[in-house]
Amino acid sequence: MPPVITAFEKSPDRGRGQARDMRVRWAFEEVGQPYEVRLVSFADMKEPAHRALHPFGQIPTYEEDGLALFESGAIVLHIAERHDGLLPGDAMARARAITWMFAALSTLEPPILDLTYAKIVERAEPWYAQRLPIVEDRIRVRLNELSLRLGDAEWLDGDFSAGDLMMVTVVRRLNGSGLLEDYPRLLAYVARGEARPAFQRAFDDQLAVFTAASAG
Ligand code: GTB
Numbered sequence: 049m050p051p052v053i054t055a056f057e058k059s060p061d062r063g064r065g066q067a068r069d070m071r072v073r074w075a076f077e078e079v080g081q082p083y084e085v086r087l088v089s090f091a092d093m094k095e096p097a098h099r100a101l102h103p104f105g106q107i108p109t110y111e112e113d114g115l116a117l118f119e120s121g122a123i124v125l126h127i128a129e130r131h132d133g134l135l136p137g138d139a140m141a142r143a144r145a146i147t148w149m150f151a152a153l154s155t156l157e158p159p160i161l162d163l164t165y166a167k168i169v170e171r172a173e174p175w176y177a178q179r180l181p182i183v184e185d186r187i188r189v190r191l192n193e194l195s196l197r198l199g200d201a202e203w204l205d206g207d208f209s210a211g212d213l214m215m216v217t218v219v220r221r222l223n224g225s226g227l228l229e230d231y232p233r234l235l236a237y238v239a240r241g242e243a244r245p246a247f248q249r250a251f252d253d254q255l256a257v258f259t260a261a262s263a264g
Pocket of ligand 1: 059060061062066067068069090093105106107108118119120121
């Protein structure tokens with residue numbers, strides 16, 4: 049039986065590949081591992097059956113042979129460790145690639161999430177216009193640092209790795225925000241990730257879910 053992941057029955061991002069099943073789908077596609085997707089509604093996610101898999105009532109989850117995982121970072125790392133293609137064989141290079149995964153999730157993603165929440169939840173607050181530039185500036189600090197480190201390299205540390213996969217999925221959350229345009233190297237980095245055939249397959253699959261849900 050192939051691994052089974054969960055994803056939104058109807059993603060609020062309208063199939064733009066911003067929900068966190070996208071990074072898991074992409075990892076599967078990079079390593080050539082077939083997988084199945086169980087679609088869940090917002091209500092399903094809060095039911096005890098789903099919470100048994102995911103204590104926070106979210107997607108994605110991962111199930112295979114009695115193993116149940118949650119947290120997209122843990123799932124991608126599990127896939128990367130079980131298959132060739134996403135982590136270097138050399139132990140030190142492998143540790144550095146995993147470091148980039150953590151950097152994406154714990155240094156880049158939090159300020160980017162702050163911006164998402166500000167725009168969705170705080171827009172009507174009287175202090176929104178004052179807070180927005182503060183939140184955006186925190187992101188710019190990290191984008192600038194990331195861009196400096198990347199320099200003219202194609203990927204963050206040698207060949208494409210799970211570190212790049214995670215970083216691209218995090219940074220591309222800023223697509224359409226106008227923030228990335230000040231960092232041409234990061235724009236090109238995200239575009240390189242999105243141009244990978246494995247990304248395209250994953251993207252098309254999640255878009256097909258949204259398209260079918262919208263038609264139904
Ligand atoms: N840290 C966890 C992980 O990395 O797996 C976070 C999981 C998470 O936030 N899951 C979200 C979820 O299940 C979906 S991805 N939310 C439902 C809930 O909490 O009730 C987050 C997401 C949702 C929508 C968009 N979008 O519309 O652009 C982007 C990202």
